[in-house]
Structure formats: C-alpha cells, structure tokens
Amino acid sequence: MTHAKRIDREAGRAYWMMILPAFLIYLAVMAFPIVLSFILSISDYSGGKMFGENAEKWSLVGFAQYLRVVRDPWFWNALKNNLYIVGISVFGQLPLGFVFAYIIYRRLVKAPGFWQGVLYVPNIISIIVVGLLWQSIFSPNGPIAQVINDLARGEFQGKLAAIMDGVGHLDLSDGALSRILDLGGQAARDMFTDPVPELRDLLSSYGAEEGAMVVNDLTNLLVNRWTPEFLNVKEVAMLPILFVILWMYTGMYLILFLANMQKIDAQIIESARIDGANEMQVMRHIIIPALTGTIVNSAILAISGSLSSFALIFALTGGGPGRITEILSIYMYRSAMSGSRDYPLANAIALIMVVISILLIVLTKAIEKRWGGKEE
Amino acid sequence: MKTEANVRVRARGLLGSALAKAAAYLVMGTFTLMTVYPLFWLTMNSFKTTREFQVNMLGLPMDPTLENFRMAWEFGEFSKLFPNSFIYTIGTTALVIALSVLAGFAFAKIPRRVTKWIYGSFVVGILLTINTLMIPLFIEVTILGIYNTRLAVLLVYVGAGLPIGIYLSTEYIRGIPTALVESARIDGAGYFTIFRRIILPMAAPVATTLAILQICSTWNEFALINILVSKTELKSLPLGIFKFSSSLSTDYGKQFAALVIGMAPMLLFYVAFRKQITRGVAAGAVKG
Numbered sequence: 001m002t003h004a005k006r007i008d009r010e011a012g013r014a015y016w017m018m019i020l021p022a023f024l025i026y027l028a029v030m031a032f033p034i035v036l037s038f039i040l041s042i043s044d045y046s047g048g049k050m051f052g053e054n055a056e057k058w059s060l061v062g063f064a065q066y067l068r069v070v071r072d073p074w075f076w077n078a079l080k081n082n083l084y085i086v087g088i089s090v091f092g093q094l095p096l097g098f099v100f101a102y103i104i105y106r107r108l109v110k111a112p113g114f115w116q117g118v119l120y121v122p123n124i125i126s127i128i129v130v131g132l133l134w135q136s137i138f139s140p141n142g143p144i145a146q147v148i149n150d151l152a153r154g155e156f157q158g159k160l161a162a163i164m165d166g167v168g169h170l171d172l173s174d175g176a177l178s179r180i181l182d183l184g185g186q187a188a189r190d191m192f193t194d195p196v197p198e199l200r201d202l203l204s205s206y207g208a209e210e211g212a213m214v215v216n217d218l219t220n221l222l223v224n225r226w227t228p229e230f231l232n233v234k235e236v237a238m239l240p241i242l243f244v245i246l247w248m249y250t251g252m253y254l255i256l257f258l259a260n261m262q263k264i265d266a267q268i269i270e271s272a273r274i275d276g277a278n279e280m281q282v283m284r285h286i287i288i289p290a291l292t293g294t295i296v297n298s299a300i301l302a303i304s305g306s307l308s309s310f311a312l313i314f315a316l317t318g319g320g321p322g323r324i325t326e327i328l329s330i331y332m333y334r335s336a337m338s339g340s341r342d343y344p345l346a347n348a349i350a351l352i353m354v355v356i357s358i359l360l361i362v363l364t365k366a367i368e369k370r371w372g373g374k375e376e
Numbered sequence: 377m378k379t380e381a382n383v384r385v386r387a388r389g390l391l392g393s394a395l396a397k398a399a400a401y402l403v404m405g406t407f408t409l410m411t412v413y414p415l416f417w418l419t420m421n422s423f424k425t426t427r428e429f430q431v432n433m434l435g436l437p438m439d440p441t442l443e444n445f446r447m448a449w450e451f452g453e454f455s456k457l458f459p460n461s462f463i464y465t466i467g468t469t470a471l472v473i474a475l476s477v478l479a480g481f482a483f484a485k486i487p488r489r490v491t492k493w494i495y496g497s498f499v500v501g502i503l504l505t506i507n508t509l510m511i512p513l514f515i516e517v518t519i520l521g522i523y524n525t526r527l528a529v530l531l532v533y534v535g536a537g538l539p540i541g542i543y544l545s546t547e548y549i550r551g552i553p554t555a556l557v558e559s560a561r562i563d564g565a566g567y568f569t570i571f572r573r574i575i576l577p578m579a580a581p582v583a584t585t586l587a588i589l590q591i592c593s594t595w596n597e598f599a600l601i602n603i604l605v606s607k608t609e610l611k612s613l614p615l616g617i618f619k620f621s622s623s624l625s626t627d628y629g630k631q632f633a634a635l636v637i638g639m640a641p642m643l644l645f646y647v648a649f650r651k652q653i654t655r656g657v658a659a660g661a662v663k664g
Contacts, residue, residue, distance in 0.1 A: 011486055014567035018482035022475040022538055023494060029535025030501050033512035040515065050519050100404065108400035117650055118408050121415070124646045124653070126596040128614040129638045132621050133418050136628060143417070143433040247410065252657065259658035300503070308505030311598040311614070315621060329507055329599070336511045337603070346511045353508035361503045 034354055041065050041348040047341050065348035074323055075349070078331040081238055082306045085327065088242040089249070089302030094295070096246070097253025102287070104254075105261040116258060120251035127248075131315025134244045148226045156223040159183050160215055169203045169214045184222030191221070237324045241316055248312070249305075253298055260294045261287065296367055303360055307353055328353055415639070422632035429628045444633035448620070452634050453608055457616040460526075461595060464612055467530050469590040472537040473583050480545025480582075481575050485557045486567060495546060501539030506532070507599045514603040528604050529612075533594055540660055541586050548582035549575060588649065588656035595642060613638055 042063055048056035069075050100119060104112045122130060136142050163179050164172065172180075177196045181188050192198040206214050264287065272282055310329040313319065319326035319334065326334070328349060336346035421429055423440040432438065449455070482488075483495045506513075513532060514523075522528040552575065560570045598614040605611060617638040620631045646653060 011567065012488070015482045015486045015488050018486075018567070018571075019479040019494060022479040022498075022542060025475070025531060025535045026498065026501065026538050028516075029513070029532050030504060030506065030509070030539075031497075033509040033516055036516055037509065037512035040512065050515075096407075100407070103400045103404060108397055109404050115404050115408060116654065119411055120654065120657075121643070121646065122411060123657075124592065124642050125415075125639045126598070126614045126617070126642065128596075128598050128617050129635045132617070132631065132635055133414060135621070136631065137414065137417075141430070141626070146433050247414075250407075251411070255654055255657055259655075304503050304505050308507040308599075310507050310510075311602075314598075314602075315618065329510070332508075332511055333603075336514070343511070343515065347515075350508055350511050354504065357504045357508065361500055364503065 034351070037347040037350040037354070040343055041351050043344060046343050061344075065344045066352075068345060069348050069352065074326065074331060075328075077323070078326045078328045081325060081327045084238050084242060085245060085306040085309060086303050088246055089305065090299055092242075092246045093250045093253045094298055094302070096250050097298075098257050098291075098295075100250070100254045101257035101261055102283075104258055116251075116254060119254055122248040123252050127311040128315050130244065130248055131312050134240070134247075135316050138240050145226060149223075152226060153219055153223055156183060157215060157219050160218060164211075164215070168208060169206060169211055170208060172200070172203065180218070180222070185224060187224055188222045234324050237317070237321060241313055241325055244312065244316060245309075256294055256298060257291065260291055264290045300360065300364055300367075304357065307357060418632055418639075419636055421628065422636045424629060426627055426629040429632075444629040445637065448630045448633035448637060451630065452616050452619060452637070454613075454616065454637060456608060457611055457613045460609075460611060461613040463526065464529055464533060464597075464601075465591055465594045467526075468533040468537060468594045469587050471530070471534045472541045472590050473586050475534070476538060476541030476545040476586060477549075477576070477579050477583060478571065479542050480549045481571050482567075483542070483546045484549040484552075485554060485570075485575075495542070498539045498542045502543060504539075506536040510599055510603050513600070517604060524605055524607050524610060526610060529601055529610070532600055532604060533597065536600070537590050537593070540589065544585060544659065545579070545582055549579065552578055584652060585656045585659050588652050589660045591645070592642070592653065595645075613641075 039060075042060050042065070043058055044061045045056070045058035050056065050058070100115070103109055104115055109115060137144060139145070160180060160183065163176050163183075167173075167176065174196055177199050181195050181199065189195045203214060268286055269282055272286060277285070307328065309327065310333070313325055313327055313330055314333075317325045319330045323331075323334075332346045332349040332353070335342045335349065417434075420436060421433070422444055423442070424432065424437045425439075425441060425443070428438065483491050517523045517528045517532075520528075522531075556574055557570055560574060565573070595612075596614060597612070598618070601612050601615055602618075605615070608616075617634050620634040
C-alpha cells in the first residue's frame with residue numbers, strides 16, 4: 001500500500017466517523033418517517049403491534065387514502081386555512097416588518113435597540129403561552145367582551161334613567177314600560193309571556209326608595225350581553241388566529257429586514273443623495289433591490305412556517321368551532337389521535353405535506369438560480 | 377453599527393421632516409403598545425384572585441396575591457416540568473452543536489465526492505419541517521418501544537435541529553482557511569487532532585449562534601413532545617402549561633399564573649442575551 005493511499009484511507013475513516021452520528025440520527029428522524037408514512041398510507045395498519053409475534057394483521061391496500069383525502073371537504077378547508085396563514089405572513093408581516101425596519105434603519109425614531117427589542121418579544125415566548133393568553137382575551141368572559149358590555153350597560157342605564165326621569169318606578173305608564181322593554185329588544189320581551197304587566201309586577205316588588213337598585217337590576221336583566229360570537233362564525237373564525245400570528249411573528253421579519261438593511265453600504269446611499277436622488281429613488285433603486293433575496297427568503301419562510309404551525313391553533317381554538325379553523329397539521333393529528341385512530345389517512349396527509357415541502361424546496365432552488373446564488 | 381454610518385443613513389428631506397418623524401413614532405408606538413400591553417395585562421392579572429378578575433379585568437390588582445402562583449405551581453407540577461425542560465434543552469443543544477460542528481468540519485475540509493449528496497440532504501431538511509412528520513414519528517417510536525422516554529424526545533429534537541446546525545457549521549468552517557488544515561496535515565496531524573486543536577477553538581461564534589437558536593426552539597417546543605410523551609414525569613414546560621387550558625379555563629387566576637411562570641424564563645433569557653439572540657435569528661432564518 002502506498003503512502004498516499006494510506007493517507008486517503010485515514011481521511012475516509014475520519015470523514016465517516018465525523019458525519020455518521022449526525023447522518024444516522026437524521027435518517028432515523030427525518031428520512032425513515034417519510035418512508036414509513038408512505039408505506040402506512042397505502043396500508044390498512046391502524047395501531048397495535050406491527051411486527052413479530054402476536055402482531056396485528058395488516059397489508060398493503062393501495063392508494064385509496066389519497067382519494068379519500070382529496071374528496072374530504074375538511075382537507076380543502078384545512079389547506080385553505082394554511083393558505084390564509086401564508087397570506088397574512090406575506091401581505092401582513094412582511095410589509096409591516098419592512099416598514100418597521102425601514103423606520104429604525106433610517107433613524108426616524110430614536111433608540112433603535114429598544115423598538116427592535118420590544119417588537120421581537122412575542123417570538124421568544126412559548127407558543128402555548130401565547131395561544132392560551134389570547135384565548136382568554138377573546139373569550140366570551142374575557143376583557144374584550146367585558147369592555148364592550150360595560151359600554152353597552154352604561155348606554156342602557158342612561159336611556160333607562162331618561163325614561164324614568166322624574167317618574168318613580170312604581171308609577172310608570174304602559175307606554176314607558178313598553179319603551180323600557182324596547183331598549184332590551186326582542187330578547188327582553190321573550191323573557192315574559194305578557195311583558196308589560198309582568199314588568200309592572202316586577203317593579204312593584206321594590207320599595208319606593210330603591211330606585212337606584214331598580215335601575216341596576218333592570219339593566220342586568222334586560223341589557224343585551226355581547227359575546228365575541230365572531231369566533232363562531234364560519235367566515236371569520238380564522239381572523240383572531242391570523243391576528244395573533246401577525247402579533248407574534250412580525251418582529252421576526254423586522255429583525256430579518258433590519259439585519260440585511262444594515263449590510264447595505266451606507267456610502268452608496270450617501271453618494272446617491274449627493275447625486276440628487278430623493279428618498280423614494282433611494283428606496284426603489286438601492287434598498288429594495290438589495291433586499292430582494294431577503295424578501296424571497298421571507299416568503300419561503302412564511303410558507304414553511306405555515307406548514308409547520310400546529311401549537312398556536314391547537315392552544316387557541318383546537319381547530320374549532322367545529323373543525324373550521326383546522327390547518328393541515330391539526331387535520332392530520334385529529335385523524336390519527338382522536339377517536340378512530342385513522343393512521344392510513346393521517347399518513348397520507350403527512351405525505352401530502354412532505355410533497356408540498358419538496359415542491360417548495362424545488363421552487364427555492366429555481367429562485368436561487370434566478371437571483372444568482374444564495375443571497376442573505 | 378458605527379455611529380458614522382448611522383449619520384449617513386439617517387433620512388433627510390421630506391422623510392426627515394418633523395411630520396414624518398411624528399408619524400414614525402405613532403406607528404412604532406402603537407405597535408409596541410399592542411405588543412407589550414397583552415403581556416402586561418397577563419402579568420398584572422396573575423396577581424388577582426379569579427373573583428377579582430371577573431369584576432376588574434383592566435385595572436391594577438386591588439389586593440395583590442401570590443396564591444395563584446402557589447396553586448398553579450402545585451397543580452401544574454412545575455417542580456417536575458422545569459428539570460425536564462432543562463434536560464431536553466441542554467441535552468439537545470449540546471448534542472446538536474457537537475454533531476454539527478464535527479460533521480461540518482468533515483463536509484467543509486475533508487474532500488469527498490459523497491459530500492455533495494449527504495450535505496445536500498441536510499440542507500433540504502431545513503425546509504422539510506419535521507412537524508409534518510409527527511404522526512409517522514409517533515408510530516416509529518411506538519414500534520421501537522421508546523414511546524414515553526427521554527431518549528425519544530432527545531433523538532427527535534436532535535434530528536430536527538441538525539439540518540440548520542450542519543448548514544451553519546459547514547458554511548462557517550468553509551470560511552476558515554484550508555491552508556491551516558493542510559499545513560497541519562503535512563506535519564502529520566490526523567483529522568481528529570486538527571479538529572480538536574484548530575477547528576474547535578475557532579468555531580465558538582457558530583456554536584454560540586447554534587446554542588441560541590436551539591435553546592429558544594427546544595425550550596418552547598410543543599408539537600413533537602406532545603406526541604412523544606404522556607407521562608407527567610417526562611413532560612416539558614409547554615406541555616404542562618397546556619394542562620391549564622381545558623380543565624381550568626374558568627379559573628383565570630391560576631391559569632394566568634401558570635402562563636407567567638411559563639413565560640418568565642425565556643423573557644429573562646432574552647433580556648440577558650438579546651443581542652446574540654437577534655443576531656442568531658437573523659443568521660438562522662437565512663434559509664429556513
């Protein structure tokens with residue numbers, strides 16, 4: 001054996017010893033599950049022991065699960081919600097993050113570190129904490145509902161006091177009683193079988209000096225309680241989720257844009273200004289071109305982020321009301337983990353998501369070629 | 377950033393006007409308030425009893441109490457959750473850094489034709505989000521008989537952290553002059569010696585970036601550990617906090633205290649390492 005060959009063998013051994021631990025774990029955790037999910041998606045395995053003695057019987061049955069997925073309206077609903085998340089990232093977080101970064105970069109505000117530092121805070125907190133926090137804020141017993149109800153109460157009491165102005169609660173006319181009922185709308189009338197006389201009876205049970213208590217109790221009884229029911233309306237149920245996503249991640253895009261703006265050579269901007277370029281021209285011809293790579297990267301980040309998101313919606317709505325706010329990952333989780341343990345279906349969904357990711361990677365490669373290599 | 381550069385990039389003309397500045401402060405101020413207020417609101421309410429919260433949601437606590445924290449700590453079994461979170465975070469971070477820098481050195485400085493494929497497969501993994509694989513992973517750990525073990529959690533976390541770890545390490549070590557490695561080779565040093573003597577001491581910056589990224593993501597991770605573990609003895613902080621969602625959704629005091637306990641460690645970490653975290657995020661998000 002020649003000297004060079006021995007050196008090469010030593011290099012080869014070192015190479016494999018260095019990469020194998022990482023590569024084997026990577027294969028076990030990323031590659032193997034993909035293969036497994038493909039096999040399971042065309043099988044009828046649904047839990048229990050897979051191999052060896054006393055194993056459950058299972059066999060390969062073909063591609064029926066994929067047909068089931070594309071025929072399931074809930075799949076399309078979940079996919080649509082994933083697209084909404086991409087949409088709020090690309091058209092919400094990205095431009096907002098850009099504007100914030102630009103304001104900080106051009107020193108329109110003092111203390112750049114402060115704004116950047118604070119706006120990034122939601123990113124650092126556990127998604128579960130964020131989800132549960134906003135769940136209580138949006139809850140029918142939460143502060144939003146309370147503020148709106150307090151306003152409604154105040155208004156109601158004002159109107160009630162105007163009707164009862166100068167007339168004791170024991171001497172109200174039928175007309176006045178009817179107007180009081182009108183304040184509460186149909187819901188108030190539905191509380192009684194014969195509203196006006198019954199309300200008179202009710203009021204006569206209070207003493208003459210208890211006027212203030214009457215106003216208070218009547219308000220409690222008759223005022224329409226507002227609840228954030230928009231959370232239960234199909235068309236808008238995703239809105240609170242999208243808001244929280246915007247709230248949480250905009251700071252990350254701010255950091256990305258700012259870091260890359262700061263890489264722009266300040267002298268280019270300076271000389272453009274000397275040549276008479278105005279602010280808009282600097283923006284259009286220097287800053288935006290320099291950030292094209294970042295913008296593309298951020299958009300890709302938004303799509304992969306949408307595919308990987310799970311915990312926020314899991315904590316915030318659990319996919320509800322009904323299944324309206326499910327995204328693909330929750331749709332998959334529900335198929336496998338609740339009730340029927342539909343592993344074949346869940347694995348078909350997993351593989352569909354993997355295929356979307358791979359398409360995304362191909363797209364990235366194409367974009368990288370188009371923009372000439374990896375831009376930061 | 378140097379001060380001189382700041383002066384040059386400072387906006388002038390129309391954009392530099394008082395009006396533009398006022399608008400900038402208004403925009404930044406509004407969003408900053410929207411960011412901070414919910415967190416302040418949460419913290420403030422964790423000191424109220426549930427009874428007080430129900431009648432006083434927006435005001436400061438009239439009779440601040442620590443009772444919520446005591447009850448949340450007990451009910452949530454936080455004394456079990458914290459050690460677990462530390463084990464997972466430190467274990468994952470240490471393993472990801474060690475494996476990434478080692479493999480990154482091999483990819484960057486030991487020329488092999490197969491590198492293109494193996495390294496390429498790691499880079500592809502950056503965009504292949506592991507959360508999409510949670511169900512097959514669950515079935516895999518069940519088949520392997522490691523469901524409900526720390527080993528499964530660590531394996532999955534390390535595997536999930538490797539793509540970005542290896543990408544950043546390889547790119548960084550490629551920047552170290554190859555001449556350093558070659559001259560050591562001529563002196564007869566083996567690759568492991570070179571790694572220990574030359575590469576490792578120079579890899580501190582990339583190791584710091586990896587540590588920051590990994591600590592943030594592991595400490596807060598929920599989706600994967602949720603399917604890997606069901607025993608309280610093995611649960612991490614986010615899993616434990618989730619317990620406060622369904623069973624206690626009307627016991628606000630306790631729930632808020634649990635959320636504050638869950639949020640505090642990362643906030644402290646952020647306050648201590650803000651600059652490094654910001655830099656790490658900017659570096660780590662470049663591709664994935």
